[in-house]
Amino acid sequence: MALENKCLVCGSNNIEFNLDCKDHLTGGDNFDIYTCKSCSFLFTANPPSEDEIGKYYAAGDYISHSDTKRGLTNFLYHFVRRVMLSRKKYIISHSTGLKTGTLLDMGCGTGYFAGLMKQAGWKVTGLEKNEGAGKFASSKFNLEVLEDNDLEKIEDNHFDCITLWHVFEHFHDPVKYMVLIKRLLKPGGICIAAMPNCSSFDAQHYRQFWAAWDVPRHLWHFSPDTFRTLAEKNGFEIIGIKSLPADVFYISILSERHLGTNMPFISGMVKGCWFAFRSMLRKKGSSSVIYILRAIPSAH
Numbered sequence: 001m002a003l004e005n006k007c008l009v010c011g012s013n014n015i016e017f018n019l020d021c022k023d024h025l026t027g028g029d030n031f032d033i034y035t036c037k038s039c040s041f042l043f044t045a046n047p048p049s050e051d052e053i054g055k056y057y058a059a060g061d062y063i064s065h066s067d068t069k070r071g072l073t074n075f076l077y078h079f080v081r082r083v084m085l086s087r088k089k090y091i092i093s094h095s096t097g098l099k100t101g102t103l104l105d106m107g108c109g110t111g112y113f114a115g116l117m118k119q120a121g122w123k124v125t126g127l128e129k130n131e132g133a134g135k136f137a138s139s140k141f142n143l144e145v146l147e148d149n150d151l152e153k154i155e156d157n158h159f160d161c162i163t164l165w166h167v168f169e170h171f172h173d174p175v176k177y178m179v180l181i182k183r184l185l186k187p188g189g190i191c192i193a194a195m196p197n198c199s200s201f202d203a204q205h206y207r208q209f210w211a212a213w214d215v216p217r218h219l220w221h222f223s224p225d226t227f228r229t230l231a232e233k234n235g236f237e238i239i240g241i242k243s244l245p246a247d248v249f250y251i252s253i254l255s256e257r258h259l260g261t262n263m264p265f266i267s268g269m270v271k272g273c274w275f276a277f278r279s280m281l282r283k284k285g286s287s288s289v290i291y292i293l294r295a296i297p298s299a300h
């Protein structure tokens with residue numbers, strides 16, 4: 001795949017090396033991050049193919065696929081998840097204007113968000129690549145969990161809302177999914193996509209140690225500007241940008257650990273406060289961003 005030759009966002013082939021990042025989760029392989037000089041889009045160069053990337057998830061205990069609460073970082077992750085779930089639910093009802101409807105949660109993981117929405121009366125479908133996580137989600141929350149191929153069978157204009165919580169940056173072919181999301185959403189339907197922000201204050205501070213590069217699992221590294229360009233090219237308008245304020249603490253603690261700091265938890269929390277404060281004044285500097293997209297009804 002000639003990923004390194006052409007910018008996904010603007011099509012330019014004016015590409016250059018930007019950073020050398022380490023995979024801290026599995027074997028410690030290094031991957032380069034390249035940048036497009038025309039639009040500043042960043043992406044992981046020469047990532048493993050879709051067939052090969054599985055081992056980069058399986059070797060570590062990839063946190064969003066697990067339900068373990070061992071260790072302080074895992075404990076923090078699960079605590080934060082509880083707090084964030086209600087915020088996500090609020091964002092769905094607020095941005096769709098609906099109390100209930102049809103929802104597709106792409107990359108539903110162990111199904112906590114999808115389960116919560118189902119409990120709230122939504123007709124929820126999950127999509128999950130990881131078999132173990134998908135089985136967990138369907139047995140614990142009695143959810144319908146589909147695989148990629150099943151989506152082709154779903155008719156057009158089916159969903160009121162499609163959510164992707166930290167999923168979009170994992171797709172090998174994100175444009176294919178944008179086209180699919182556009183087809184599956186009702187005209188004017190809402191897509192909510194959360195992802196790390198490579199132009200955030202914490203990304204600028206930690207540089208190659210920033211935990212949300214998460215190479216090679218994260219293939220694309222969006223900023224609010226580059227994501228807007230890609231979304232608009234594919235028939236969406238961005239009607240809102242929100243933050244998941246707790247992400248910055250989790251990312252800062254992990255980044256401090258990558259840096260080899262003595263007390264990563266304390267320094268991560270302290271710096272996280274500073275980044276969080278600054279991003280209150282400038283939302284585009286948030287560690288991760290929730291994009292609220294509206295599918296522009298097609299002309300035909």
Ligand SMILES: [Zn+2]
Nearest residue numbers: 007010036039
């Ligand atoms: Zn570009």
